[in-house]
Amino acid sequence: MKKISVKNLCFSYVKDEPIVKHVSFNIHEGSYVSIVGHNGSGKSTLARLLIGLLAPDDGEIYIDDELLTNKTVRNIRKKIGLVFQNPDNQFIGATVEDDIAFGLENRQIKREKMHEIIEKFAKRVGMEDFLDKEPSRLSGGQKQRVAIAGALSLGPEIIILDEATSMLDPKGKSDIKELIEEMRKDNPSLTILSITHDVEEAFLSDEIIIMSKGEIAFKGKPEEVFSNREVLKSLNLEMPFIMDLKDRLKSEGINVDKSKDLDEIAEVLWPLK
Amino acid sequence: MAIEVKNLFYIYGRKTPYQQTALDDVSLTIPTGSFVGLIGRTGSGKSTLVQNLNALLIPTEGEIIVDEFHIGNKKRKNKKIKQLRKHLSLVFQFPEYQLFEETVEKDVAFGLMNFGYKQNEAIELAHKALLSVGLDEKYFKRSPFELSGGERRRVAIAGILAINPDILVLDEPTAGLDVKGSKDIMSLVKQMHEDGKTIIMVTHDMDLVLRYTEQCFVLKDGKVTFGGSTNQLFDTISDDSAIEIPPLFKLAKKLKDRGAPINIENIKNAEDLIKQVNSWRKK
Amino acid sequence: MNNVTFGRYSPLNTFTHKVDPRNKILILILLMVSIFLQFHVWSTTLLLSGVFLILLICLMLISKVNFLDLFKSLKSMWFLVIFLLVIYVFIPNPTYKFVCYRFNDHYAIYWDSFYQSGYIILRLILMISLTMVLTSTTKPMDLTYAFEWYMTPLKVIRFPVHEIAMTLSIALRFIPTLLDETDRIMKAQASRGVDFNRGGLFKRFKAVISLIIPLFVSAIQRSEELSDAMEARGYNPREKRTRYRKLTFSWRDIIALLFGLAIFGGILYLFIYDHNVEEIDLFMQIFGINVGF
Numbered sequence: 001m002k003k004i005s006v007k008n009l010c011f012s013y014v015k016d017e018p019i020v021k022h023v024s025f026n027i028h029e030g031s032y033v034s035i036v037g038h039n040g041s042g043k044s045t046l047a048r049l050l051i052g053l054l055a056p057d058d059g060e061i062y063i064d065d066e067l068l069t070n071k072t073v074r075n076i077r078k079k080i081g082l083v084f085q086n087p088d089n090q091f092i093g094a095t096v097e098d099d100i101a102f103g104l105e106n107r108q109i110k111r112e113k114m115h116e117i118i119e120k121f122a123k124r125v126g127m128e129d130f131l132d133k134e135p136s137r138l139s140g141g142q143k144q145r146v147a148i149a150g151a152l153s154l155g156p157e158i159i160i161l162d163e164a165t166s167m168l169d170p171k172g173k174s175d176i177k178e179l180i181e182e183m184r185k186d187n188p189s190l191t192i193l194s195i196t197h198d199v200e201e202a203f204l205s206d207e208i209i210i211m212s213k214g215e216i217a218f219k220g221k222p223e224e225v226f227s228n229r230e231v232l233k234s235l236n237l238e239m240p241f242i243m244d245l246k247d248r249l250k251s252e253g254i255n256v257d258k259s260k261d262l263d264e265i266a267e268v269l270w271p272l273k
Numbered sequence: 274m275a276i277e278v279k280n281l282f283y284i285y286g287r288k289t290p291y292q293q294t295a296l297d298d299v300s301l302t303i304p305t306g307s308f309v310g311l312i313g314r315t316g317s318g319k320s321t322l323v324q325n326l327n328a329l330l331i332p333t334e335g336e337i338i339v340d341e342f343h344i345g346n347k348k349r350k351n352k353k354i355k356q357l358r359k360h361l362s363l364v365f366q367f368p369e370y371q372l373f374e375e376t377v378e379k380d381v382a383f384g385l386m387n388f389g390y391k392q393n394e395a396i397e398l399a400h401k402a403l404l405s406v407g408l409d410e411k412y413f414k415r416s417p418f419e420l421s422g423g424e425r426r427r428v429a430i431a432g433i434l435a436i437n438p439d440i441l442v443l444d445e446p447t448a449g450l451d452v453k454g455s456k457d458i459m460s461l462v463k464q465m466h467e468d469g470k471t472i473i474m475v476t477h478d479m480d481l482v483l484r485y486t487e488q489c490f491v492l493k494d495g496k497v498t499f500g501g502s503t504n505q506l507f508d509t510i511s512d513d514s515a516i517e518i519p520p521l522f523k524l525a526k527k528l529k530d531r532g533a534p535i536n537i538e539n540i541k542n543a544e545d546l547i548k549q550v551n552s553w554r555k556k
Numbered sequence: 557m558n559n560v561t562f563g564r565y566s567p568l569n570t571f572t573h574k575v576d577p578r579n580k581i582l583i584l585i586l587l588m589v590s591i592f593l594q595f596h597v598w599s600t601t602l603l604l605s606g607v608f609l610i611l612l613i614c615l616m617l618i619s620k621v622n623f624l625d626l627f628k629s630l631k632s633m634w635f636l637v638i639f640l641l642v643i644y645v646f647i648p649n650p651t652y653k654f655v656c657y658r659f660n661d662h663y664a665i666y667w668d669s670f671y672q673s674g675y676i677i678l679r680l681i682l683m684i685s686l687t688m689v690l691t692s693t694t695k696p697m698d699l700t701y702a703f704e705w706y707m708t709p710l711k712v713i714r715f716p717v718h719e720i721a722m723t724l725s726i727a728l729r730f731i732p733t734l735l736d737e738t739d740r741i742m743k744a745q746a747s748r749g750v751d752f753n754r755g756g757l758f759k760r761f762k763a764v765i766s767l768i769i770p771l772f773v774s775a776i777q778r779s780e781e782l783s784d785a786m787e788a789r790g791y792n793p794r795e796k797r798t799r800y801r802k803l804t805f806s807w808r809d810i811i812a813l814l815f816g817l818a819i820f821g822g823i824l825y826l827f828i829y830d831h832n833v834e835e836i837d838l839f840m841q842i843f844g845i846n847v848g849f
Contacts, residue, residue, distance in 0.1 A: 038451045039422050053784050074790075082788040089778045090785035094697040094729055101800035106790035108798045118800075136732040139315055150789065166449055169315045169477045170517060197451040238452040241520045248543055252551060262524045269550055270533035329743045355749060363747040371744040373769035383766070387749030418773065432748060 002065070003029040003158060003191045004050065009059035011042075011049055019045045021214040022059070027207075029157075032184060032192040034202035036237065037211035043195045044085075046211070047162045050193075051080050063158070078107075081151025085163040087143035088135065096122065096138070097131040100150045107154060121149040124186075125179060141172025148179060159183070161194040165201065177201060199226075203240045210235060274338075275440055275471045276303040276326065276361075281335035283321050283495075295321040297495035299335075303473065303488075305439075308466045310482040310489035310503060311475045314515060318495040319475045323442045326473075327361045328354045339440070359388050362438035366445040368429035372417040377403065380417055381432045388436060395435075402435035403428070406461055423454035430461065440471040447478065459485065483507065483519045484542050491516065504538050521546060565695055571808060572619035572693040577702035579809045583816035584690050590823040591682050595830045604823065605678050611819070612685050619693050626685060633684075637677055644669040696728045701803060719793050726782070734775065741770050 004027040011020040019042045027033050037043045048054045050061060052073035061068040063076045084090045093099030100118045109117065122128045125145040135143055144164055151159060161180075165173045181204075183190060194205060202208050208225045210218040218231050226232065226243045239247070245265065246256050259265045283296035295318045303309050311319050324330040325337060328344050337344040342357040365371070374380035381399035386392065403412060406427040412420070417428050426446075433441070446462060447455035463485060466472045476482060482489055482503060489506055491499035493515075499506055507522045518526070525540045534553055540546055572580075591608055595601045616623065645665055652668035659665075691699070704721035711717050742752060745766045752763050 038453060048784070051788055053787060074792075077788065077790060080788075082785075084781060084785055086778075086781055088733055089781035092726065092729070092782070092786060092789075094695070094725065098697070098800060102786075102791070103789040105797045105800055106792070106795075108796060111798055111800060111802060114798075114800050134732075135729070136736075154789070170479075171314065171515075199452075236453045245521070245524070245543060248547055249550075252547055254550070254554075262520060262527060266524060266527040266531060270528050270531045270553075272531060324743065327747060329746055355751070358747055358749060363744075365740065365744045365747070368744065370770055370774055371741055371748070371766075373766050373773075384748035387751075436748070 001029045002026050003031075003063070004193070005062040005065075006050075007060045007062075009046075009049065009061065010057045011045060011054060012057060018057075019214055020049065020056075023211075023214075023216055024059075025209060025216065025219065027191060027193065029191055030184075030189045031207060032180070032194070032205040033207045033209060034205040035193065035195045035209045035211055036197060036199065036202050037217075038197065038236070041211040042214040043211045044162055047082065047160050047193075047195055050160060051077060051082055078154070079157045081148075081154060081156035081159045083144065083147045083151055083159070083161045083164045085166055087140045087147065087167065090147050091135040091143055095132050095134055096127055096146050099135075099146055100153055103150050103154045117153050121153040122146075124152060124182075125149040126175075139169075139172065141168050141175050144168060144172065144176055145179065148176070148183075152183070157189070158191045158193065161192070161196070163195055163197070165196070165198060173198070173201075177204065180204075199238050200240050210237070274302050275305040275307075275340060276301075276473075277338040278302070278322075278326075279336050279338075281322075281325060281337060282333045283318075283325060283330060284333045285321075287333065295495050296325070299492075299495070299497055301490055301497055301500055303471065305340075305471055306469055307488055308472045308486050309474070310486035311473060311492065312477070312479075312482060312489055312516065313492035317492040319492050320444060321495075322492065323363060323444060323473065323475060326442060327358050327363050329363070355388070359436055360438055361440040361442065362433045362436055364430055364433050364441065364443045364446060366448055367426075368433075369417075369422060369425035372425060372429060372432075375416055376414050377408070377417050377420075377428050378413040380428060381435050384432050384436050398435050398437075399431070402431040405434060405464075406431045407457065423450055423457065426450065426454070426458065427461075430458070434465070438470070440473070441465060442473045442475070444475045445477070446474065447476070447481065479507075479517050480519045480521075483522055483540075502538070504540065508537055564692060566620075566692050568620050568693075570619050570693065571812075572615070572689065574806070574808050575693075575812045576803050576805055576809045577694045577698040578705050578803060579805070579813055580690055580694060581699075581702050581706070583812060584686055586816045586820040587686055588683055590820050591679050593823055593827045595827065597830075600826070600830065601675065604826075605675070605682070608682050609678075612682060612689075615689055616685070619689055621689055621692055626688070629688070630681060630684070633677075633681070636680070637673075640673040640676055641670070644673040697725055697801075698803070700725045700728065701801060705803065716793075722793070730778070733778075734771070737774060738767065738771060741767055 004025075006026075007024050009020055009023040010018060012018040021042075023042075023046070035043045035046065045054065049056055050063075050068075052068055063079060066072055066076060068076055091099055092102045097118050100121060101114055104114050104117060118131070119128065122131055125148055127142060127145050127149060130138065130142065130146075138146070147164075148159075161176075165176045168176065180192060180194070184192065192205075194201070196202055203222050203226070205222065208218075208220065208222055209216055210225065210231070212235050217235055218225055218228070226239050229239070229247055232239055238244075242262070242265075246259070249256050249265075249269075254268065256265050256268050259268055278299055278301050281296050281299040282294070285291070285293045285295055297318075299318075299322060311322065313319050321330060325332055325344070326339065332344060332346050334346055336346075339357060339361050342353060342360065344357070372380050374383055378396055378399045381402055382390075382392070382395035385395035385398055390398065400410075400413065403409075408424065408427055408431065412424070412428075417425055420428065430446075441462075443462065446458050450458065459481065462472060462474070466485075474481070474486065486503045488501065489499070489503045490497055491506065499510075504522075506516075507518050508526065510516055510518065521543060522537075522540060525535055525537055525546060528535045529537055535549055539549070587608075591605075595604070616626070648664070648666050648669060649672075652666035654667035656665045656667045656670075694702075700721055703724070704717060707715070707717040707720070745763070746752070750763045750766055751759075752767075755763070
C-alpha cells in the first residue's frame with residue numbers, strides 16, 4: 001500500500017533558484033527509506049514539504065491517498081512524527097517528561113492518561129530514569145532519544161528523521177540506529193523516512209533515494225545503489241567500506257564478490273593452507 | 274617537544290555543589306611537527322584539555338609548557354597569553370558559528386588585526402589564507418552568512434590559518450559536514466601538517482584517526498588511558514572496547530591472525546593494505 | 557556566570573518547596589505589603605522590622621536556604637547603601653528633629669537621616685531576601701504556571717496570556733543553552749586574539765560585536781527550528797491544550813496561607829490603629845510598656 005506519494009514536487013525559496021525540482025516517488029507502508037544527498041541537495045527541504053511546514057510551488061503530496069492542502073495539513077500531521085537534526089532546538093519542555101508531554105498536551109490528551117503514556121515511551125527509548133532531568137544535563141544522543149519518544153507517543157504512522165544522527169557522537173549514532181530497528185520490530189506497519197548523509201546508516205534501509213541538486217539522481221535497493229559505482233562517484237558519495245574494498249580489490253584482479261563479511265574477505269586474501 | 278603537560282588537573286565549579294573533576298592528573302608530551310589524535314567519549318575531558326592548552330581555561334593544578342610559553346595555576350603569572358594564542362590556535366567545533374563580519378575577507382582579517390597587523394597587511398594575508406582553503410576572489414567580498422555550511426567552515430578555518438600558528442588544534446573539524454565537505458577539510462589539514470605544523474585533532478571518527486594521525490591519546494573520565502602510536506592503539510584494544518576499530522584495520526588484524534605477513538604498523542588506508550596484499554600475491 | 561548562586565532554584569524537598577507556587581506568590585505579596593507599611597513612631601517600626609528579620613531567618617532555615625549565599629549576594633548592595641545615605645544626609649527633610657551635628661543656621665546633619673536610610677535599606681534587604689527564598693524554592697517553570705494562572709482573568713479582554721506564558725517558559729528553558737553558547741563563542745573569539753577585558757573603546761566595542769552577532773544569528777536559527785519542531789508536534793496557540801503539570805492545593809498551602817494572612821492581618825491592624833492614635837507610642841499603648849525613647 002502506498003503510504004506517501006509525491007508527484008512532480010517543485011519548491012524554491014527564491015524565484016528561479018529551485019531547491020526541489022520535479023521530484024516524484026512512492027513510499028510503501030512499513031518500509032524504511034533513506035534519502036541521501038549532499039548538504040544543499042534539497043533533502044531537508046523535502047522533509048519540511050512533506051509535513052506541510054513549507055508549501056510547494058507545484059506538484060502534489062499524498063499521504064494515505066489524501067492530498068496535502070491547507071485544509072488537510074492538521075489531520076495529516078497527526079500521522080507524521082518528525083525528528084530534527086539539532087537535539088537542542090527541538091527540546092521544548094523544561095524536563096524530559098515535560099518535553100514528551102508537549103505533543104500530548106497539543107493533542108488534548110487527558111492529564112490522567114498522560115503520565116502512563118510518557119512512562120511507556122520514555123521506557124521505549126531507555127530514558128525512564130531521566131524523566132525529571134533538564135536538557136542541559138543530557139547528552140545529544142539522550143536528547144534525540146527523548147525527541148523520538150515525543151514523536152512516538154503521538155502514535156504516528158510515519159516517522160521522518162531529518163539528519164537526526166548527524167550531530168551525535170558514535171555512541172549516540174549507534175543508539176539511534178538500534179532504536180530504529182526496534183521501532184520497526186514493535187510496529188511493522190510504521191513507515192520510516194530517514195534523511196541522512198551517513199551511507200552506513202542508509203545501507204540498513206529497504207530503499208535508498210539519492211538526491212542531487214534538487215532532483216532524484218538514483219533510486220533503488222541499497223545493494224543496487226552501492227553496486228553502481230559510477231553513479232556514486234559522479235555524485236561524490238562515499239560507499240560503505242566493504243563495498244568500496246571489494247571494488248578496489250576487483251580492480252586489482254582479486255574477486256571477493258561472494259564474500260559477505262570481513263572474515264570471508266580475509267579468507268580469500270590469505271587462504272589457510 | 275611542542276607541548277608538555279605535567280600532572281594537569283582541572284575542576285569545574287570548584288567548592289560548589291556542582292564540582293566536577295574534568296581532568297585528573299593528565300601528563301603527556303606532543304613532539305613538534307607531529308599529527309596527534311585526541312580521542313574519548315563525550316565528557317571524557319578532551320575539550321577541557323585543549324582549552325587548557327591555549328589558556329582559555331587555567332589549570333586548577335599542574336602545568337603546561339607550550340614551547341617557550343608556560344601556563345600554571347597562578348593566573349597573574351601567565352603573561353604573554355596573547356602570543357601563546359598566536360602560537361597555538363584552537364579551531365572550535367562548528368567554527369562557522371563564530372563568523373560575524375560583513376565580508377569574508379574582513380572576517381578572516383579580524384584575527385590578524387587583533388594580533389596587531391595593520392589593516393592592508395591583514396587583508397593581504399587573509400586573501401592568501403582564503404586561497405589556501407580553496408576560496409577564490411569571488412568569495413572575498415561576499416557575506417559569510419550567504420555561504421553554504423562547508424564554505425563557512427572553510428572561512429572560519431582560514432581565519433585561524435591566517436594567524437599562521439605553529440600548533441593547530443582542531444575540535445571535530447568534520448562534524449556535521451557531508452562526505453565532500455569532510456574530504457576538503459581533511460586534505461587541508463593534511464597540507465598544513467606537511468607544511469610543518471603540529472596538528473592536534475579531537476575527533477570521534479576512528480577512520481580519520483587511523484588515516485591521518487601518527488600518535489594518539491585516549492582520555493577516559495579525565496585520565497589518559499593510552500598514549501602512543503595510533504596503529505598500536507588499534508592493535509592492542511579489543512573489539513568490545515568503547516573505541517570502535519575502523520573496519521579496514523579489523524581486516525588487517527584478521528589477516529595478521531591468520532598468519533599473513535602483514536605489517537600492521539603501515540596500514541593507514543585501503544591503498545596501503547592492497548599494496549601489501551599485492552606484494553605477497555606476487556610471490 | 558557561576559558566582560550568582562543565591563536565588564537559583566535548589567532541588568530540595570522542604571516544606572516551602574512543596575507549597576503551591578501560586579500560594580507562594582500570594583504570600584510573598586502579603587509579606588511585602590506588610591513590610592512596606594510605615595508607622596509613626598520609629599520604635600514600633602524598628603521592632604516590627606526585627607520581627608520580620610526573625611521571620612526571614614526562620615523561613616530560610618525551613619527552606620534550607622544557604623545564609624552564606626545571601627550575604628554574598630547582598631555584598632553587591634554596598635553601592636546602593638552609600639547612595640541612599642548620601643541622599644538622605646545631604647537633602648534633609650524639614651520634619652527631621654534630632655540634630656547630630658549643626659554646621660550653621662541653614663544646614664545640619666540629622667540622626668533622622670541615618671534612621672531613614674537604614675530603614676529603607678533594611679526593607680530592601682528583607683524584600684530581596686524574601687523574593688530569593690521564593691525563587692530558590694520554586695522551579696522557574698512552576699513560577700510561569702503560577703503567573704499564567706493569575707493572569708487567566710485577562711483572557712476575557714483577549715490579552716494573550718497563554719502565548720506570553722509559553723514564550724516565558726521557552727525563554728527559561730533556553731537560558732542555559734544560550735549561556736553555554738555565549739561561553740563557547742567568547743572562547744572561540746579569544747582564540748582569534750579578542751581580549752574581552754582590555755583594550756580601548758573601539759577594540760572593546762568590536763569585541764562585543766564579535767560576540768553579539770554570532771549569538772544573534774544562532775538564536776534566530778534556533779528559534780526557527782524550534783517553531784518548526786513545535787508546529788510539527790501539533791502546537792497551535794489558538795487551540796485548546798491540556799495540561800500535564802497540575803498545581804495542587806494541599807494542607808501545607810492552607811497552613812502557609814493562614815500564616816501569611818495572620819501576619820498581614822496583624823500588621824494591618826496595628827497600622828490602622830497607629831494612624832488613628834497619632835504621635836503615641838503604639839507599643840506603650842498596647843502592652844503598657846515603653847520600649848522606645
